[in-house]
C-alpha cells in the first residue's frame with residue numbers, strides 16, 4: 001500500500017508541479033492557533049511539516065528559534081503536539097503530516113513510546129535533525145515497521161558515496177538541504193546551482209521523491225519548481241512573528257502567502 | 267561499565283563513538299557529517315605524526331610554557347592540619363588557564379587543514395581569550411561567541427579577546443551563557459563549515475572535539491607525573507587529584523596520565539548558590555542522560571528533554587551538560603564527583619589567596635573548597651593535589667561585589 005506521502009507526490013506529478021511543503025512549529029503562537037494554521041494552509045500545501053520545539057536547536061536560524069521559543073513559552077509539550085496532529089487529522093485524514101525535531105525529545109519519551117504516539121495521532125513521517133545516517137538505521141527501521149516514513153537528509157557536503165547509501169535506505173521522500181546554512185538563511189547559492197545538484201542526486205535514483213529546503217521564499221520558489229517538492233519554513237515563521245508584532249491574524253497572513261507560493265509553482 | 271586496559275581514555279569509545287555504549291556519539295546535522303569526518307581523519311593522522319608531535323611540544327615549551335609549577339601549599343596544609351596539599355599551578359601557563367592547550371592545538375590543526383578562519387565558544391572567557399591569542403600567533407582570523415551575561419561578568423577576558431583582534435559576538439538567546447554560546451557557534455559552523463575551523467572550548471560536543479581537547483590538556487598530567495615522582499620518589503600511596511569540572515577539559519587533562527595508577531580522582535561541579543534550587547552539577551545531582559550539543563551525556567533537563575537552566579557564580583562551570591568522558595569515568599567508578607556551592611567557592615578563594623602565593627579563579631576555587639573540606643579528615647601521609655587552572659584576576663569584579671574586597 002502506498003503511503004500518504006507517496007500519494008501526495010503522485011498527485012503533484014500528475015499536475016506537473018512540485019509538492020508544496022510547509023514547516024510551522026507546533027504551538028506557535030498558541031496550541032489552538034497552531035491547529036487553525038495547519039487547517040488553513042493545508043488547503044494549499046501538499047505536505048505539512050510540523051516542528052516539535054526544542055530549546056537548544058543547533059541547526060535552526062533565528063526565525064525558527066523564535067517560533068520554538070514562543071511555543072515553549074506557551075508551555076507546549078509533546079503530548080500537545082500529538083493532540084494537534086490528531087485534531088488536524090480528524091478533519092484532514094489524507095493530508096500527510098511530518099513531525100520534525102531534535103532527537104533528545106524522542107530519547108526522553110522513549111523511541112517506542114514516541115512512535116506509538118505518532119501512530120495513534122496519525123503522523124506520516126519523521127525528520128530528525130540530529131540523527132544522521134548511519135546512526136539512524138535502527139530507528140529508521142522501527143519507523144518503517146510502523147509505516148512511518150523516516151526522512152533522510154542530504155546536504156551540499158554529503159559525498160556521492162554517502163548519498164548512494166542514504167538513498168538506498170530511504171523511505172518515500174528525501175530532503176536536500178540547498179546550501180550550507182541553518183534554517184532561515186538567505187539563499188546564498190544560485191537556483192541554477194541548486195537545481196544542478198538536485199539533478200545529480202536524481203541521477204543516483206530517479207524514483208525517489210526529492211525535495212529541496214532551506215532559504216526558499218516567494219521570491220525564489222519559481223526558479224526551483226523543477227524539483228519534486230519544495231519546503232518553505234522560516235518565511236512562514238517570520239510571517240507569524242510579523243503578524244504578532246502588527247497585531248494581525250497570523251492565519252490570514254499565512255493563507256495569503258500560501259496562495260502566492262502555490263501560484264508561483266503551478 | 268569498565269575501562270579497557272591499555273587504551274587511552276579518549277579512545278575508549280566504540281565504533282559509534284560512544285563511551286561505555288552510552289555517552290558521546292555524533293548527534294549532528296547532516297551538513298556537519300563531512301567536516302567532522304574530515305577533521306576526525308586529519309586528527310587521527312596528525313596524532314601519529316612525529317612532525318606534528320614535535321610541533322605541539324615545541325609550542326607547549328616555548329609558547330604555552332612547560333612545565334607549569336607544582337608547589338606545596340605549606341600554609342594551607344598547616345592551617346588545615348591533615349593531608350599535605352599541593353597545587354599544579356596551570357594558571358601560570360601563557361594566558362592564565364589550561365584553555366591555551368586546546369586553543370594552540372586547534373590552531374595547529376586548522377593550519378594543516380588549510381583553514382584561515384577559526385571560531386570558538388567561551389563561557390568564562392578563557393577559551394575565547396586563548397583562542398584569540400593563538401589565532402593571532404598563527405595568523406588566523408578569529409571570531410568568538412559568548413553569552414551576553416558572560417560578557418558582562420567576565421570583562422577582563424573580553425577586553426583581552428578584542429585586543430588580540432578577535433571579533434566577540436554576543437549571544438542573546440536563552441540564558442545568554444555558555445550553553446547558548448556553544449549552540450550559536452555550532453550554528454555558525456553549520457553555515458560556514460567550508461571555510462571555517464571550529465574550536466569547541468571544552469571536552470564536549472561531537473566526539474572529535476572531545477578527543478582533540480582532552481588530548482591537548484593531557485599535557486597537564488604528563489608534566490605532573492614527572493613532578494610528582496620528583497617530589498615523592500614515587501606516586502604516593504594515598505593521592506587525591508581534585509579538579510573542578512565545567513565541560514571537563516581541565517579534569518580530563520589533569521587525570522589522564524594517572525588513569526592506571528591508584529590515584530583517586532575527584533571532580534567538583536558547580537553547586538550554585540546555597541539557597542537556590544538551580545545548579546550546574548548534573549553528575550552530583552543525578553541528572554538523566556540526554557543529548558546536548560551533539561553528544562549523549564548526563565545533562566540538566568526537564569522530563570520532556572528541554573535543556574534546563576543553570577546557575578553558578580563561575581561562568582566557566584555554568585553549563586548544563588558534562589563531558590561524556592566524565593559520564594564514563596563516573597559510571598565506570600574510576601572518578602567520583604561532588605559539588606561546591608558559590609559560597610564555599612568564594613570562601614576557598616579567599617583562604618587560598620590569603621595564605622598562599624596563588625589566587626585561584628572561581629572555577630578552581632570549587633576544587634579548593636573540596637580540598638579544604640577533606641584535608642582535615644585525612645592523615646598527614648596523604649596527599650591532595652588541586653589543579654589551580656585559572657587566575658582570579660578575571661573574577662575581580664564579582665569577588666569585590668560579593669566579598670567587599672579583592673586580594674590576589
Ligand SMILES: Cc1ncc(COP(=O)(O)O)c(C=O)c1O
Nearest residue numbers: 468512513514515516582629656
Ligand atoms: C579557569 C577555568 N577552569 C575551569 C573551567 C571549566 O571548564 P573545563 O571543565 O572544561 O575545564 C573553565 C572554563 O571556562 C575555566 O576558565
